[in-house]
Amino acid sequence: MTTTSFDLLSNCASGGCSAKLDPAALNDLLSSIPLIKDARIMVDIETHDDAGVYRLNDETALIVTTDFFPPVCSDAFTFGQIAAANALSDIYAMGGTPLLTLNLTMFPSKDIPLEVLRNILAGGQDKINESGAFTMGGHTIDDNPPKYGLAVVGTVHPDKLITNAGLNTGQQLILTKPLGVGILMAAQRMGLAQKEAYDQALEQMKMLNKAGAAFMQQFGVKGATDITGFGLLGHALKMAEASEVSIQLSLGSLPMLPQVMSLLERGCIPGAAFRNADFVKEHVFYAPTCSVEQKMLANDAQTSGGLLMAVDAEKANDLIDALKTIHPQACIIGEVTSLRSKSIYCQ
Amino acid sequence: MKTIDTKGQLCPAPLILAKKGIQESVAGETIDILTDNDTAFQNLQNYLTELKLTPQIRKEGEVHILRVIKPEILSDFPSAESFCIAPVATNYVVVIKSEFMGIGVDELGQFLMQAFISSLIEADKLPSAILLYNSGVKVAVKGTETALSLQELEDKGIPIYACGKCLEYYNIKDLMAVGMVSNMYTITKYMTEAGHVIYP
Numbered sequence: 001m002t003t004t005s006f007d008l009l010s011n012c013a014s015g016g017c018s019a020k021l022d023p024a025a026l027n028d029l030l031s032s033i034p035l036i037k038d039a040r041i042m043v044d045i046e047t048h049d050d051a052g053v054y055r056l057n058d059e060t061a062l063i064v065t066t067d068f069f070p071p072v073c074s075d076a077f078t079f080g081q082i083a084a085a086n087a088l089s090d091i092y093a094m095g096g097t098p099l100l101t102l103n104l105t106m107f108p109s110k111d112i113p114l115e116v117l118r119n120i121l122a123g124g125q126d127k128i129n130e131s132g133a134f135t136m137g138g139h140t141i142d143d144n145p146p147k148y149g150l151a152v153v154g155t156v157h158p159d160k161l162i163t164n165a166g167l168n169t170g171q172q173l174i175l176t177k178p179l180g181v182g183i184l185m186a187a188q189r190m191g192l193a194q195k196e197a198y199d200q201a202l203e204q205m206k207m208l209n210k211a212g213a214a215f216m217q218q219f220g221v222k223g224a225t226d227i228t229g230f231g232l233l234g235h236a237l238k239m240a241e242a243s244e245v246s247i248q249l250s251l252g253s254l255p256m257l258p259q260v261m262s263l264l265e266r267g268c269i270p271g272a273a274f275r276n277a278d279f280v281k282e283h284v285f286y287a288p289t290c291s292v293e294q295k296m297l298a299n300d301a302q303t304s305g306g307l308l309m310a311v312d313a314e315k316a317n318d319l320i321d322a323l324k325t326i327h328p329q330a331c332i333i334g335e336v337t338s339l340r341s342k343s344i345y346c347q
Numbered sequence: 348m349k350t351i352d353t354k355g356q357l358c359p360a361p362l363i364l365a366k367k368g369i370q371e372s373v374a375g376e377t378i379d380i381l382t383d384n385d386t387a388f389q390n391l392q393n394y395l396t397e398l399k400l401t402p403q404i405r406k407e408g409e410v411h412i413l414r415v416i417k418p419e420i421l422s423d424f425p426s427a428e429s430f431c432i433a434p435v436a437t438n439y440v441v442v443i444k445s446e447f448m449g450i451g452v453d454e455l456g457q458f459l460m461q462a463f464i465s466s467l468i469e470a471d472k473l474p475s476a477i478l479l480y481n482s483g484v485k486v487a488v489k490g491t492e493t494a495l496s497l498q499e500l501e502d503k504g505i506p507i508y509a510c511g512k513c514l515e516y517y518n519i520k521d522l523m524a525v526g527m528v529s530n531m532y533t534i535t536k537y538m539t540e541a542g543h544v545i546y547p
Contacts, residue, residue, distance in 0.1 A: 267367070274393055340525055
């Protein structure tokens with residue numbers, strides 16, 4: 001076996017953000033562990049935001065987050081890039097700039113050549129460099145299957161913080177990256193994915209949400225999140241609840257990666273999509289015109305997914321035009337409405 | 348009678364095998380789908396139910412068996428068309444074009460509209476959608492009896508679409524308590540494709 005051809009997917013069953021623990025079970029057990037409050041904590045776990053935020057002074061708040069997971073693809077360097085882009089994304093989703101990172105690594109040194117670990121870390125560093133942050137060290141455990149990600153510290157001006165709680169009635173919702181990453185990764189494992197479609201999924205997972213975050217600040221966005229393991233509806237639900245509004249989505253206008261609709265029609269629906277759908281079902285109204293494929297796409301677990309942001313209606317078209325220079329499939333997928341009996345309405 | 352054996356396989360493989368097997372069957376054929384994985388069973392059950400196949404389930408030892416009968420039409424795409432066109436005679440939408448029912452004294456008209464919407468909850472055949480426009484959007488406003496009745500209808504799965512322009516015109520968008528903000532495209536689509544349109 002040569003090190004460059006080692007297939008990271010050969011020894012793990014589920015990868016990326018779909019390896020997350022069942023959100024309902026996690027919510028239950030976390031509710032029994034009270035946390036100490038502090039006036040300087042601007043965002044804690046309660047609004048289920050992407051990261052915690054702590055006000056240092058009137059000029060600077062710290063954003064802290066971590067994310068790591070088993071391989072999402074066969075190539076070590078690419079996996080490193082995706083895992084790092086995914087971890088850095090939480091800082092961008094809060095409107096911040098990554099400052100410092102630590103590598104969190106688990107690697108089976110007896111089963112896989114160490115060269116592979118080097119490639120994972122090199123891929124991660126590639127994205128950390130692109131973000132402008134500095135690697136301060138890390139921690140490595142001998143464990144199988146491999147897992148990699150980052151702990152990240154970022155900064156933001158306290159007045160420019162972007163949170164789940166920042167949505168206002170009447171705003172338009174924009175999604176920057178197309179959905180379907182989880183579906184294509186499942187299809188790849190089954191040997192059903194077309195190369196072009198799968199390659200595009202890898203490319204978008206590697207893409208930082210850096211430009212999207214910059215545009216959010218430019219257009220005065222106050223409410224946003226990144227779409228990861230809980231799927232579009234799971235993350236939209238957290239925003240709706242934190243902002244005390246309802247969200248109305250047009251499932252027919254969701255952007256998706258190539259081949260995704262035909263895979264869904266064949267029944268290629270990963271288990272994580274069902275888990276996510278189950279988690280949100282009490283809070284979602286689906287109009288009868290929503291197809292099973294559309295519902296499953298809206299619940300598909302994304303790895304290093306796009307930003308979902310709320311912008312004032314009159315600025316929406318200009319923001320879309322700006323985003324399209326980086327994310328060609330960015331589009332309006334819904335709007336924020338006053339609070340109704342359900343948090344999310346899908347039509 | 349056909350058996351689709353997905354034992355030993357993890358999602359999404361059982362779903363793919365089930366969908367393929369059902370598609371290749373003839374209408375009226377009985378199909379048993381086998382799985383020995385609890386998660387795959389749950390997902391198959393949800394998936395088949397979404398496809399309107401109402402699976403009969405049983406367990407033999409460690410093996411779950413989901414039995415379905417292939418319908419005439421496999422409802423992959425429950426589009427607005429399929430909801431509206433299929434049973435032309437029975438399918439209807441309710442269009443509330445004013446906050447008042449009928450022409451006469453407003454107070455009476457308002458009372459009648461409230462009575463109409465609450466009666467609709469008990470109707471044998473529910474509408475496929477309720478459309479609100481012009482001052483009809485006011486029936487969805489917070490704190491009204493009509494909004495409470497509409498909520499019961501929405502809880503039964505009936506989509507309620509309110510004209511967004513109208514909500515803005517009357518400046519009550521923030522006061523909407525039930526239903527979805529919609530546009531003339533959706534409203535027109537439902538009206539033109541419905542078997543009947545009911546104007547209270």
